[in-house]
Structure formats: C-alpha cells, structure tokens
Amino acid sequence: MTRNPADLPNVSAYVDILDRFIEGSMTATEFEVAFLVLMKSERRIFGQPVYPILQVMFEDADAYVAQPELRTGPDDLDDEQLLGSARRARDALRSVGFA
Numbered sequence: 001m002t003r004n005p006a007d008l009p010n011v012s013a014y015v016d017i018l019d020r021f022i023e024g025s026m027t028a029t030e031f032e033v034a035f036l037v038l039m040k041s042e043r044r045i046f047g048q049p050v051y052p053i054l055q056v057m058f059e060d061a062d063a064y065v066a067q068p069e070l071r072t073g074p075d076d077l078d079d080e081q082l083l084g085s086a087r088r089a090r091d092a093l094r095s096v097g098f099a
Helices: 012-023 028-041 050-063 079-095
Strands: none
Touching: 012 028, 012 050, 012 079, 028 050, 028 079, 050 079
C-alpha cells in the first residue's frame, strides 16, 4: 500500500545505502557496517510500515558473515544472501511509498 510521502518518515539514509549496495558501489562488508551503525545510532522510533522492514534488514545484516570459513550456523548469511535481503527491503520500502 503506497502512502502519501508527506506522511512517511525521512529514511533517505537507509534508502541510499540500500541502493548503493544493490547497485554494486558498496561491498557487502561495507553495507553491513554502514547499516548496523545507522540503525544503532537511530534516535527516532519508527512505526508501521517502516520499522518491520528495517528490523528484518538489521537482523540480516547482523547475521552476515564475510569469511566463508566462519559461517558455521544455518542463519549465517553470505554476500548473495545479504544482497537478496537488501533487495527485498528496498522493494518493501518502495511498495509503501519510498521511491
């Protein structure tokens, strides 16, 4: 459901790093660090529909493990899985009105 952009919080910093990662101008490791830092430093409280989208992305970024030999659990994500998660988050943000 698309909402009126005036009713949505400014999440341009999140959209920017998602877009940069998806477009390939940021590595998975760079994205992981940038996204986690951004979320951890966030002072606003996001409600529906933004919070669930960003929270899932946060959990996936936190589950990312850059070195293949260190991926020991079924929930450890590799570069491609993190990219897939970023694409889903971006699509979800777009579907609620973030162009």
